[in-house]
Amino acid sequence: MHAMEGIIEFAAPLFIAMELASLVCLLLFGVVRYGLDKRKASMVFIFLFIGITALEAGLGWLLYKETGELSTLQIIITVFVLYAVTFGIQDFKKLDRWMKQKIGRLRGIDLLTDKDREQIAKQKDPSYQARMYRRSSFAHLLVFLIGQTVFFALGTSNWDDALSYVRDLSWLSSEAYNPANSPYPNETIHSISMLWGVIFLIDTIYSWSYTVWPKRT
Template identity: 50%
Template sequence: MDTIINFQWEIFIVIEIISLISLLLFGVTRYYFDQKKLSRIFILVFLLLLALEAVLAVLIYQSTGEISTFQIVLIIFVLYAVTFGIYDFFKLDRWMRRKIGNWRGMELLTEKDYRVIERNKDPKHVAKVYRNSATIHLIVFVLVQSVFWMIGTDSVEEMFGYLTSWFETGKYEDSPYPNDTLYSIGMLWMIVFVVDFIYSWSYTIFPSK
C-alpha cells in the first residue's frame, strides 16, 4: 500500500494515458479494421480503468484516513467521465468515424450524425447546451455546499453570518466548513465553479457569429 501512496500520481497518469489509448484503439479497430468485437474490449478496458481510479481513491482514503488533493482530482475525473465525458465521447466517436472514413474512402457517418454536427455548429444551440450545464452545476454546487455548511454550523442564522466574513483568514476554523478537508474541497470547487460558470455563460453573452 505504501508503494501505491508514494507513486499515486504516477499511477494516475499511467491510467489516464492507457485510457486515452484504449479509446483511440476502440475507434481504429471498430472503424478501420471492422473488428467490432475487439473494439468492445477496448471500451471495457476504459471502463475498468475508470473503476480502478475510483477504487484507488477509496484505498488511499482508507489507508491515510483523510482526503487529499490527489483524491479530489480523481473524484473530479471520475465525475467528469460519467457526466460530461459521455457527451465528449460521442463527439470523439464522430470525429474518428469522419477521419477514418476519409482514409478508407467510405462514409461512416449517418444522416443523424451530420444533423448533430450541424446543430453543434449553431451558436444558439451551443449557448443553450452551456447554459444547461452551468445551471446543473449551479444546483449541484449550491446543494452540496449547503450540506457542507450545515455540517459545520449549528443554525441557518450562523450559516448566513458566514456569507461575507469567512474569506478573510483563509482558515477552516473561521469558516462554515466542519474540517480542513471539506474546506479544501469547497474552496477548490468554488474556483472551478466560478470559472466554469463564467465560461459557460460567455457563449450566451458573447455568442459567436
C-alpha cells in the same frame, strides 16, 4: 501490507498512468472500430475504459480507508470519475464523431451516419449551442452545490453552524486559511474550494455568453 504501502506511496503516478491508459483505450477503440473495421473487437477497449474508471474509484476509496483523511488526490480522483460518468459521455460521443471523420478521410470513405451529421449541424446552430451550454451550467451549479455541502459538512459541527457561513460570507475575504473562521475542515479543501469557485465563475460566464452573445458560425 508492503503492497498496500506501495500503492499509497505511488498513488499519484498510478492514477496518472490509469488516466493515460483510459485515453489510449478510447483512441484504440476508434482505430480498431473505424480503421480496421472490427466492431466487436473494438468493444474490448470500451470495457477496458470502464474497468480503469472503476479502478480509479477504487483507488480513491482505498486511500481514504487507509489514511482516514480526505486528500487533494482523492478529490481529484473523484472529480475525474464523476466527469467520466456524466459530462464525459457526451464528450466521448463528440470524440467518436471526430474519429469517424478523420479515419474516414484517411480511408477515403464516409463513416458518418445521418444522426452524426444531424448532431454536427446542431452543434453549429447558435440556439442549440446556447441551450446545451445553459444545461451544462446548471449541471455544474448542481455539482458545485453538492460539493460545497459535503465540504461544509466536514468542516462544521451542525447545519446551523454551516448556514451561519452561508449568511455571512465575510470569511471569503480572507486570503489565507483560518480554521477559526472557515467552514472548511483543512487548508487543502479550502484551497481546492477557492480554485473551484474561480473556475465555476469563469465557466458560468463563458456558458451564458452563448445565450447573451450567440456565436455565429
